[in-house]
Amino acid sequence: MPSTSMRILASALIMAVTGVSLLACDADEAGDDSTLTVWSLEDVADRVTATKALIADFTARTGTKVDLVTINEDQFPALIATSAASGELPDVVGSVSLAGVRTLAGNELLHPSANGEVVDALGRQTFSARALELTAEGNKQLAVPSDGWGQLLVYRKDLFAAAGLPAPDTYEKIAAAAAKLHTGGIAGITAATASGDVFTQQTFEHLALANNCQLTDDSGAVKLDSPECVEAFRFYGDLMRTSSVKGAQDVDTTRATYFAGKAAMLIWSPFILDELAGLRDDAKPTCPQCRTDPTFLARNSGFVTGIKGPNAAEPAQYGEISSWAVLDGAADPAKSLVQFMLGDGYPRWFGMSPEGRFPVRKGTADDPEKFLTAWNASQAGVDRKQPLAQVYGDDVLANLRRSPDSFQRWGITQGQGALVGAILGELPVPRALADVVSGKSDAPAAARRAKKDVEAIKAGVN
DSSP: OOOOOOOOOGGGGGSOOOSOOOSEEESSOTTOTTEEEEEESOOSHHHHHHHHHHHHHHHHHHOOEEEEEEOOGGGHHHHHHHHHHHTOOOSEEEEEOHHHHHHHHHTTOBOHHHHHHHHHHHOGGGBOHHHHHHTEETTEEOSEEEEEEEOEEEEEHHHHHHTTOOOOOBHHHHHHHHHHHOOTTOBSOBOOOOTTOHHHHHHHHHHHHHTTOOSBOTTOOBOTTSHHHHHHHHHHHHHHHHHSOSSOOOHHHHHHHHHTTOBSEEEEOTTHHHHHTTOOTTSOOOOGGGGTOTTHHHHTEEEEOOBBOTTOSSOBEEEEEEEEEEBTTOOTHHHHHHHHHTTTTHHHHHTTSGGGOEESBOOOSSSTTHHHHHHHHOEEOSSSOEEHHHHHOHHHHHHHHHGGGGEEOSSTTTTOHHHHHHHHHHOHHHHHHHHHHHTSSOHHHHHHHHHHHHHHHHHHHO
16 A cells, blocks of 8 residues: 555654553563564564564574564554653664654654664665665764655556657646546546545645645745645646546545546556556456456556656655664664664565565665665565566666655655654645645645644644
8 A cells, every 4th residue: 555654743752652552572571681672563464474584584593582563653653652751662663654763863762873883884885875865864874774665656558649648747748638538437637635644645745746845944944835835736636626536535546446447647656566467356457458458457557756847847756765773772783683684684575565665775785786686576466476577567667666766755854854744643735735626725725724734733843
């Protein structure tokens, strides 16, 4: 799916929360100083199994025992708050989002020198420079970036070719294609509009960044009423009103519409790649042609990463980076564990779900593309397994692999990670956007409302 909720709230880290249970625990009793406590925000059953196997391998190699705790990301704020209040923080946390890393940093729960030492030991030059930038603050390496995914615009190449349309990589081309192809029971585009959904936030942010609309400036001032943002609200609202599916759309309905062959374009994450290829029985393409050819949509879909709006100098793409983080007070073997997860264990880690885990450590000093090559051969899918390159071709996969090098996000590099986490909890931007989509508000009014609401949230965070 496109994302877990990422509701990493700063307030949750500064109050004691009681009565929250760990969802899974596996190892020796807590409190044993010789045992590393590792939290993983990967709680899907098959990924838990894969993580346990990796941990067992690490223990067999090093003799270091590990208490592995897998938790749902929704519960992470409360759990980390409880642990911080009681002085019982884990040694390492895996699959931490960008907002989560910044919030942990803001509450001084990280061990930046240890995380920096891991990056240096593995070879700073082996990582995506952009991933390192997004997980650093000045000279401090807050966490060790592991893998990422970037939002995609998926489009029907066959329909575009028949209509003589170019790839939809700008506001202008997207709007023109949506208008021309919105006929005959096919929507020009389907994208998220549900006001209470993080997926709507991610989708809008993708298109907003494309027009150089930023959450804040470098001083932290909220800029959602800028001309760039007003245009992003207008563009999204017009597109959804005139060329999309009626009613609130979410992660499931948008995918279902495209899979049924009833939309010419879709904005989703790369987690759709295995489903689009027919490798999951619970989310299979259902278009008329798919009944005799399950790979029809996969073969006839194109993928746009970066998009450019009229107020931007360069294309932009929303992206998420997941990291391993050594926390303050961690036991000495913590660094060794993270090095293992980004070293010998790395192909198995991103291989758990390669369609949404693009490695941001590309290789080693001796083999600079070792992990990119391994990712390309990773088996994607649930009910059936197949390397994605066999479905989409090497050119498409090469383009997707490069995307983490240019990911952008609201507020992260401006030092507003805690604010980013907070707005993901309250979702003021999707609420304002919903009024534009429904015609209840125009773009300037929605932008002003979003700014005011985010400023109120910011005051609470600070």
